[in-house]
Amino acid sequence: MSVLSEINPDVRRIKISEHDILDERAEQIRTEIRQGLVKRYKDVIDVSSGNPHGMGLKPLTFVRQVLATCFYPPLVHDESLPLDVRQRAQSLLAECDGESIGSYPATYGMKHVRSSVSTFITRRDGVVSDPDNIIISNGSQHALILILKLLVQGRGLQQTGVLTPVPCYRSFNKGLVAQGAVSVPYYLCEEQGWTVQVEELRRALQAARGHCNPMVLYLINPGNPSGHVQSKASIEEVIRFAAEERLFIMADEVYQGCVFGKDSEFYSYKKVLSEMGPPYSTNVELASFHSVSKGFMGECGLRCGYVEMVNLDPQVMRYAYQAFSFNALASVPGQITLDVMLNPPQPGDPSYAVYAQEVKSVMSAIKNNAQRIMDVVSGLPGMTCQPINGGIFMFLRLHLSKAAIEHAEEKDLEPDLLYSMRLLEDTGLCVAPGCELRQKQGTHHIRICLATPEEIMEDVLHRLKSFHLRFIKEFP
Amino acid sequence: MQEAAAFSRLSNSFLHVLNPSFSKLLKSKNSTIRMTENGFLHHGKVLTLDSMNPNVKRVEYAVRGPIVQRAVQIEKELREGVKKPFTEVIKANIGDCHAMGQKPITFFRQVLALCSYPELLEDNKFPEDVKNRARRILQACAGGSIGSYSASQGIELIRNDVARYIERRDGGIPCSPDNIYLSAGASDGIMTMLKLLVSGEGSSRTGVMISIPQYPLYSAGLAELAAVQINYYLDEAKCWSLDVKELRRALEAARKHCRPRVLCIINPGNPTGQVQSRQCIEDVIKFAAEENLFLMADEVYQDNVYAEGCQFHSFKKVLFEMGPEYSEKVELVSFHSTSKCYMGECGFRGGYMEVVNLDPEVKVQLTKLVSVRLCPPVTGQALLDLVVNPPQPDEPSYATFIKERSHTLAMLAEKAKMTQDILNQVPGISCNPVQGAMYSFPSIQLPPKAIAEAKEKGQAPDMFYCMKLLEEKGICLVPGSGFGQRDGTFHFRMTILPPTEKLKIVLAKIKEFHQSFSEQYS
Helix, strand or coil: CCHHHHCCHHHHHCCCHHHHHHHCCCHHHHHHHHCCCCCCCCEEEECCCCCCCCCCCCCHHHHHHHHHHHHHHEEEEEECHHHHHHHHHHHHHHHHHHCCCCCCCCCCCCHHHHHHHHHHHHHCCCCCCCCEEEEEEHHHHHHHHHHHHHHHHCHHHHHHEEEEECCCHHHHHHHHHCCCCCEEEEECHHHHECCCCCHHHHHHHHHHHHCCCCEEEEEEEECCCCCCCHHHHHHHHHHHHHHCCCCCCECCCCCCCCCCCCCCCCCHHHHHHHHHHCHHHHHEEEEEEEEEECCCCHHHHHHHEHHHHHHCCCCCCCHHHHHCCCCCCCCCHHHHHHHHHCCCCCCCCCCCCHHHHHHHHHHHHHHHHHHHHHHHCCCCCCCEECCCCCCCCCEEEECCCCCHHHHHHHCCCCHHHHHHHHHHHHCEEECEEEEHHEEECCCCCEEEEEEHHHHHHHHHHHHHHHHHHHHHCCCC | HHHHHHHHHHHHHHHHHCCCHHHHHHHHHCCCEEEECCCCCEEECCCCCCCCCCHHHHCCHHHCCCCHHHHHHHHHHHHCCCCCCCCCCCCCCCCCCCHHHHCHHHHHHHHHHHHHHHHHHHCCCHHHHHHHHHHHHHHHHHHHHCCCCCCCCCCCCHHHHHHHHHHHHCCCCCCCCCHEEECCHHHHHHHHHHHCCCCCCCHCCEEEEEECCCHHHHHHHHHCCCEEEEEEEEEECCEEECCCHHHHHHHHHHHHCCEEEEEEEECCCCCCCCCCCCHHHHHHHHHHCCCCCEEEEECCCCCCCCCCCCCCHHHHHEEEHHHHHHHCCCCCCEEECCCCCCCCHHHHHHEEEEEECCCHHHHHHHHHHCCCCCCCCHHHHHHHHHHHHCCCCCCCCHHHHHHHHHHHHHHHHHHHHHHHHHHHHCCCCCCCCCCCCCEECCCEECCCHHHHHHHHHCCCCHHHHHHHHHHHHCCCEEEHHHHCCCEEEECCEEEECCCCCHHHHHHHHHHHHHHHHHHCCC
């Protein structure tokens, strides 16, 4: 029988996250509620991960109507569906072999969808994007892992190091470990709203050089969990740094559709890179990622994303294509969703009014939720929060007393994990503990997802506030 | 950026002219060289052939490889009006049923449409059983939406349904939903298990036994993971059956340079189409037990059995019927998918694997590993639920469902027979019975002159043959070298999927081509 020692060491190194413990307990509590064993609250509210539909937001009607018609093509003739829905479904079906979404999609993504992606990017950046540099994948996590497959190798001093922000959502770090890379943390500056500081990148890089081969710089913009949207100047600084230090940039831009801060604007790494001109624009290697899971789409379950590769060595690309040919397949429903996201109804189209209204309503819920959290937190002792400009999370800082920290140490738990576990037990509210996302030593946080209807956020804040006040009273 | 890209292309082509050692220096990881081509500064890339993961360079995947790329190019040329000896390319290279005209199952598509756009639940066009299934699936999704992340092991309700399906299929042998992992197609599950099981260095590196010929996902995956591939040959003379003596030979030879741990079987076979006998499956299980091998049983074609006297026996069923000496000991993972059989829904990426007798600590590792990719596509999970839980005799959609399923399977059986019969009429082509799956894998005799010309071109002889077939007749097949074959033998894999009339044309053209090819190189 296989034993643990025979299992892939990279797999063994993946940490079971604290989140899984909370998830399991949350599930148990839901069962207990159904069995009438829990009285203090009527349900579990889970705002710990970015799962908008799971948290009550609705999918966009146009997307779902197009998908339904593609699944069941007789609907193409159903006049109760808007004309643009039926036309879009028809043109997508025409792209599929045998006019069925059940046939295998083309190797690197449906041609039509890759073309939609490149048109979207070209329009967004004012820079021509080549569909051949775009691979459609089974979600952005999968795309990140595909690129890591190209980059990561070696052991010991030769092991590929990837500079990773702290804090950072857990899945990327898991993916890094599973691929056999070394995670090299660089700390975002909380006091300045979680900005990326080049000096800190430099420090992290120097420290890494002693024990691995740092080759890659991974950034998330807009940030998760930080909600920080990088300024153009900051992006330029980072690009210059990557060029000087010869780092491959992986720019995770899945929240680009979700920027709402005043005076904030999303700049794609590709756009800034191109505007910097040669030698940067022709030499700095960049992979940019996007997905249907986040922002106003929230279609996490449909699993689709893409990576655009910029300035990669053509000989490397040859092998990349081969490596991606057997393992990149994104489902056709996912690709249809991506197509709609990047090529939505336009003013004048029959579905436009509803589409625009639905997007506006999701975006305003996220923005209003952020404001509500800031309002509530500002009135709470022992809790602070940096203002955010984008993304769908807020990373609240807990200023815990010595007593609370000691109590956690006694229980051999990270203080914010203890806080989150107690919060779940006492109020049914599930958040993500900061220790799972990593943070500066001695600081504690919780992460809350904003992509939920405003009424639910009110309930969230009510539970959080009442718990927090009790907690700080218990541990003064 | 375009102009600068042009400079970059120019400087790359300039490299070929330079002194080879200079260009090597240029490519080396830590050098920064100034090249004065119009004062243009050229840094070495971070990601180069030297610095990239060497395992990636070893990956090949014939099914979507060069011959397919050429076929796509030719299709483009035809659309642009280029004159060719044919008016269309017939792609008989990939097991893509719908691409070749097979119709989806109405019930499945109706339920999925309602899951996607629940407003249709109010629409009277859809039968009650369709609506009930959609409601049931949506209730199992967070927020009632297929757009929510599911648990990474898959939606619990669906894993329960899969377990019940397996129990029914296997005559009541218990199946725990906890041992079911939903996946994005069987390929996802296969790659996950391979990744889990590969460890060690040098002569203790994990060795994985795979049949020759094999479905090249396995060889590609093993190359990417830098595992050791251990080939065992199926016996062409005996209808591609598996012989334990051959397994033993391969294992013993492999022990010298690796640590053999895993034995992969594809049943029904791809590309060979053989359906292993029950005796054979028992022998393989005994062998795995003796040699402490982890069995990976790829059973995605389990409904595709055509030949008289052949029957699908699941590895799990046989294992348990062999009694506790085996059923409590042998580690097994079985794979299934929504891509094949009568469903043909390749685009959905639905599938599952069932693990049996895993060490609990190892199972924890597996559960961790699948969580890295978050969850399989929910649309694929929903489809799988319908496949394992189809309409029942008392339900409104039953009659249509049975009609559609029977028709599809009957057509496949008919085409399997037709294919083997016609190919066997061609002198120089010899086709084993297509007992199951979706392919024929005939052996072809190639004249020595053809083989020599192929070698001159640096091409495998059967690739040379298939490329010519493509260029002259517009038929796209995959050469046997893409799947593996005994040295000195040549094959091609052809799907039996094109509609009957088209299939007849394909077979006629192959016959013509083989005759003219043999004459040309006599």
